[in-house]
Amino acid sequence: MDDSAARTNVEWREWGQDAFDEAARAKKPVLLSLSAPWCAHCHQMDATTYTEPRIAANINDGFVPVRVDVDRYPRVRERYNMGGFPSTVFCTPSGDILTGAGYLGVDGFREILDSVRRTWDGKGEEAGRVPRALRDGTPPSGEVRARIEEHMVEQLLGAFDDEFGGWGSDTKFPLPRTVEFALVRDRDQATRTLEAIQTHLLDTYDGGFYRFATGRDWSDPHREKLLDENAALVRAFARAYRYTGEASYRETAETTVEYLTTDLWTGEAFAASQASDDEYYRMSPTDREDADPPSIDETVLADRNGMAAGALLALHAYTDDESARRYAERALDHVLDELVDDGEVTHYRTDEEVGESGLLADQTGLLQGLTTAWQVTGAYGDAATAVADYALAELQDEDGGAFRDGTPEGPGLLDEPLYPLDTNVELADALVDLAALTGEDRYRERAREAIAAFAGAAERMGVEVASYATVASRLQSLRVFRIGAPAGSDLHRAALRVADHEAVVVPAAEGLDGEAEVVDDGEVTGTAETPDGLAELATGS
Template sequence: MDEFAADTKVEWREWGPAAFEDAAEAGKPLLLALTVPWSSECREMDRRTYGEPRIAANVNDGFVPVRVDADRHPRVRERYNMGGFPSTVFLTPDGKVLSGATYLGPDGFRDILDGVRETWDAKGEAAGSVPRSVGAGVPPAGEVTPRIEEHMVEQLLGAYDEEFGGWGSDVKFPMARTVEFALVRARDQATRTLEAIRTHLRDTYDGGFYRFAANRDWSDARSEKLLDENAAILRAFAHAYRYTGEEAYRETAEGTLDYLTTTLWNGEAEAFAGSQAGDSSYTQLQATEREDADAPHVDDTVFADRNGVAVDALCTYVAYTDDERAQRYAERARDHVVEQLVDDDGAVIHYADPDAGDVGERGLLLDQARVLQGLTTSWQVLGEGGPATAVADWTVDELQAENGAFRDGPVTGAGLLSEPQYPLDATVELADALADLAELTGDEEYRTAAEEAIAAFAGAADRMGVEVAAYASVASRLLEPASVRVGALAGSDLHRAALRLADHESVVVPDAANLDDVAEQRVDGEVTGTAESPAELEALLTGE
């Protein structure tokens, strides 16, 4: 149970079969409270609603209350999230949804309690329904063609906000991977968006970036900070520095590195903490006032997926800057994940809290994908891939369906966890890492697995928007794989030149077989040129 449950008067149960069995035996619906440690609204609902004695007594008497930390239980989150946190969900004993909402104050909560009880008394189990995201089944397959990338470029142009930067006309998210797609296809859009992110979402006092802005003009920023989102932004600014050479981008990436390696560094675990809570009353203070105030809560949980993104981002920064601190922290976080969260078979554990005897799920797709991406980037930059092939092999063997799509994890568990989902975002991240691994190992089976995964969604490609621009990026990479193979060890002058000069969607292979102090460029499996020095490599890759 999370540490904030004590702020309530509800007799919470842990998620699991026992709670559902007890609900069935008692003939009661369940109340599922999906919370996250970084949400101020979750804390407010704990105090105002669940902390109200009469409401708590009503819940304890008429329902089986279950509380879930959504960060620690992502499969529960993906099936029952009502669109934000907290999510307040009423379930039948077989896991179907009776009703749901996000934040509810005392009056709204009383109203929904009465409505759910009336519905339950009138219809019982028959009143439940399966969320659309769960019942969607396998995605629509199709052919991977250049049209996928063309369509996404059209989406960039159509959705771009010329007045304020970013994409869309409402809430503004950083969309770091969309920025990276745009860097080589619509660079002005990418750089203007990065300027907006830096201007409006960066915490100029404590460091790091806020999650999103509530308004089109990037105002009313939400102040929570998540590890994976900050790491992704760091990587986007690093790539922008690589393409433009502008020091401002490097300095912004370095500032984010400062935040990750101080506030979000879990020194006991030697890895990165999951998040820092939002607190608007704190972030609105002047700098001098913050000095005497308590900073928002940091969740020290070391999540495999978020650390995978951090390792990837820090290694990318190292590739362009040779920054020793970034390399040191990337190695430490990578080693912790490999030693503590990857088993001998290559299955990744979502998190582990030995002191509390709490261990997360094993073999979640997003964990597998992001840890693999961290390992393949480490391989390219530092020459150390660790158990990358084991992680990839386990994922392909255990999670890839016959149509090529990847399940989000095991098909077991309470509620609707036995219903598989096929998430696009996690599949894209995995396919990206598998494409890297194919070049690094020379094993075409990894590319085949990535191609099948991308093809599994290609039937819906013409309906995809800019928020999944990375899908088009991976599709493009698979249609025309590009790499720079270096016949020298990682850290050599030739290897370091390759990291700086290669397109960020290409793969750099250090210590490549059958090459002796020579670098070669390959496109779609064909050697298009060789170089024996950094200067020759620059001429080859830039055409100058």
């Protein structure tokens, strides 16, 4: 149990079947408190609402309270999230949802407690419901067509904030994958958004990016720093540098890598997050020197480390940053040694507990890092195919289609299958890379099946999932640079720099001796023996 929960007056249980069994025996509802170590509002609710003696007594007497760390239990997070954290969820002993909310103060919590008691006393288990995403099962399928990319370009144009940058008219999230989509299709939108992120979300003293801003003008940032979101922004800024040559983009990526490899480095891999602390982050640099920085959750999460390694290797590909490469390889090696068994990835492991294994998020995040590592370093091929093959065998439906987020079993709603769009997209993207790297088209076909599984809803997708259109586009048309020279050679390094970030670079490709070939949609369109010749091929000049 985390320290914040331990300081409350609530008698929290750990997530697990025992808590639901206890609720069934006592005929009481379950109170799920979804929290995160980095979440300031979660700690505030602990310090106020859950510490109030009468509320705590009411919870302890009438409910079975369960505290859930959403970073350690991603499947619970996806099924019970009420739109942010904290999430306050009341459930039946079988796990069905009675009602839920986000942050609740003392008065609001009293009202919802009374409401839940009345509902439970009146209807019992019959009052519970299963969320629509679980109830409806698999997503609407369709054909992977060029129209998907066209639709997303239209969404970019419609949602872009021309005054302040970014997409949307209220809360601003950085949306790094949307930035990457725009880098190829509307570079002005991408660069204006990156400049807003630099100005408003980058901690210029300690380093690292804050999570998002509540104001349309990027004001009032939420100052937690998460590994996965920082990694995605490193990659976006590195790729922006590749397209524009803008030194500030490279510098931003490099300073963020410095933050990741110092503040978030555990000695073996990357820590999960650093907490928000508004008072600390508003201090001057001088005052910060004498203050304790916000706490760091040193849990090594497999998916986030895979993403971080991939981002650092992307930066190395464009800049030859050797420090970034070494840290990326150390993180990958640690995860492979400690958290992977025959392709099955375990979410985390500490001295006290071991996380779930075979989660889609972990197979995907690690595979992304491994396929990037294969392109950049020429290594990690066997690990990449093992991780991918586990996902294909265990997480995709037998007749193809979307991937489940894990084995549908466990307490509460964990026995209901869930097919998350964003993780399916990321896995499909990595599988497209793997198909080019291995020469095995089966990976590309399984990626197509996953993307097609959601294509019936493509016209309803917004810019938040622009990466769906990226993968759909790559399935329609893919450029591959096959390099007949080892990783690190001049020809290979040139390929990494001239290749569009949606292309694939294959080092030490079979059948080539000291030359490179460009393959467009399976057809060789040109060969070169020198970096300059390869650049001419890439640009068509």
